[in-house]
Amino acid sequence: MDTPGTIFIVEDDRKTCDLVSAFLKYQGYDIVHATQASTIFDTIHEKHIGIVIADLKLLADIAPDFMDRAKKINPLLVLIGYGSDVHIGSASEENVFLLSKPLNLDELESLVMRAREFQTMKMPDAATVPHPPHTLSSSIIGKSGRMVALFELIEKIAASNATVLIQGESGTGKELAARAIHQLSSRSNRNFVPINCAAIPEDLIESELFGHVKGSFTGAYANRAGRFEMADKGTLFLDEIGDMKANLQVKLLRVLQSKEFEPVGSTKSQKVDVRIIAASNKKLENLVESQDFREDLFYRLSVIPITIPSLRERREDIPLLIDFFLNRFNGEKRHAVTGFSSETLAILCAYDWPGNVRELENLVERLVILKDSGFITPDDLPEKYLARPVQVQAPAIPDGNAFPENGICLNTVLDEFENRLILQALERTGGNKKEAAMLLNLKRTTLIEKLKKKNLAYGKEFEAQ
Ligand SMILES: Nc1ncnc2c1ncn2[C@@H]1O[C@H](COP(=O)(O)OP(=O)(O)OP(=O)(O)O)[C@@H](O)[C@H]1O
Ligand SMILES: [Mg+2]
Structure with a gap:
């Protein structure tokens, strides 16, 4: 999850609404607000709402089956006023979270985090996206040998409490893997708490991690729980750990060893039961070598x-991921893009993807937005994907002696090979499908079906529609 997303607040009490909006905006969420619940479903749909926070009384004003409908779409955080006697039937649902007024902001933050986690892992566009067969924890896709081995490893380590260090280039899915470990573990009903060690200003990170007591520094108006405390019995995800400053590395090492910490300004230690998962897109071994990262901390983290692996090291996953994102964005944006022409797929399979899966996801989203319907062809691709001439028209078919250095996309090569043979047969018979089918040892109807499915037309080689 890159951007925290949009939260819909349904609340008619101005003070509560301002407080919740300001607090969540500060945390990076976009906020949409309404003072009544009647337009709730339209807003969820139009504004791509992630989480709904609503006052219980306003919810009770609308249809009695509201809770049942809403909880199928989005996680719902219900604010309960003092002395409220409205009965809330679905309170025990795992995507309905209850919070009493007056609000405690730490509790709000913790529940929003849990709701977000629930949404990412359990409702990834559940209504629209059929889950492909090669998935882990319903959201990580991959069928390459490297990814299948990774899925097996993740399933095994989820069962333990050991500290995990996830390394890999930017956009390869480190955060997704961390979330999957948490989801598959016995801690899944508690918080998964991410903290980006590179994004938080240096003077605040210690208080973010360990919390602070009232008056410990200017601006510390109240006691505040840190991420360690929020992650108690759950998982703490230390992202971009390679950017952690030296003095904090020492403190982190101490917490990992003793499992206790002191909030900023306090002398009292707090004990926590937290599973640590750290991630870095810089090679920590190199940072240890250049003395930018403590060696003892490195060993502690990399149990x-x-x-x-980068996407270019597992090109077989590219068509699968394209399909997955195409389904997702078609559903989300209510578009009907049919697919990618085989020529486009071949170009994308040969591309090196410096931004890995994130780049691919962004590209598919952009193409679906711009395209609406029909097939995506090379003309639809941004310039940079076309910059490197690829042997697209006739992809290299490995002969055993000269397997391409960067590997191949097997499905695409086979697909192109089949296309070429079909077109050659049609050429031989001057476009007569019945005779071409005989040459290919296929039924005429099978050949026609294939031509349709592949968008192949004799005389317009490899052109989609
Ligand atoms: N195997 C995968 N299947 C489906 N989606 C994936 C996969 N890998 C990554 N993604 C998607 O790609 C995007 C980037 O993934 P993620 O944020 O986990 O990467 P990262 O390695 O943490 O990147 P960074 O180093 O830049 O923080 C996310 O939107 C994620 O959902
Ligand atoms: Mg990340």
Whole structure:
């Protein structure tokens, strides 16, 4: 999850609404607000709402089956006023979270985090996206040998409490893997708490991690729980750990060793039961070598080291991921893009993807937005994907002696090979499908079906529609 997303607040009490909006905006969420619940479903749909926070009384004003409908779409955080006697039937649902007024902001933050986690892992566009067969924890896709091995490893280590260090280039899915470990573990009903060690200003990170007591520094108006405390009995995800400053590395090492910490300004230690997963897109071994990362901390963190391979090291996953994102964005944006022409797929399979899966996801989203319907062809691709001439028209078919250095996309090569043979047969018979089918040892209807499915037309080689 890159951007925290949009939260819909349904609340008619101005003070509560301002407080919740300001607090969540500060945390990076976009906020949409309404003072009544009647337009709730339209807003969820139009504004791509992630989480709904609503006052219980306003919810009770609308249809009695509201809770049942809403909880199928989005996680719902219900605010309960003092002395409220409205009965809330679905309170025990795992995507309905209850919070009493007056609000405690730490509790709000913790529940929003849990709701977000629930949404990412359990409702990834559940209504629209059929889950492909090669998935882990319903959201990580991959069928390459490297990814299948990684899925097996993740399933095994989820069962333990060991500290995990996930390394890999930017956009390879490190955060997704961390979330999957948490989801598959016995801690899944508690918080998964991410903290980006590179994004938080240096003077705040210690208080973010360990919390602070009232008056410990200017601006510390109240006691505040840190991420360690929020992650108690759950999982703490230390993202971009390679950017952690030296003095904090020492403190983190101490917490990992003793499992206790002191909030900023306090002398009292707090004990926590937290599973640590750290991630870095810089090679920590190199940072240790250049003395930018403590060696002892590196060994503490890498009890179980995982490396997520770059996308160019597992090109077989590209068509699968394209399909997955195409389904997702077609559903989300209510578009009907049919697919990618085989020529486009071949170009994308040969591309090196410096931004890995994130780049691919962004590209598919952009293409679906711009395209609406029909097939995506090379003309639809941004310039940079076309910059490197690829042997697209006739992809190299490995002969055993000269397997391409960067590997191949087997499905695409086979697909192109089949296309070429079909077109050659049609050429031989001057476009007569019945005779071409005989040459190919196929039924005429099978050939016609294939031509349709592949968008192949004799005389317009490899052109989609
Ligand atoms: N195997 C995968 N299947 C489906 N989606 C994936 C996969 N890998 C990554 N993604 C998607 O790609 C995007 C980037 O993934 P993620 O944020 O986990 O990467 P990262 O390695 O943490 O990147 P960074 O180093 O830049 O923080 C996310 O939107 C994620 O959902
Ligand atoms: Mg990340």
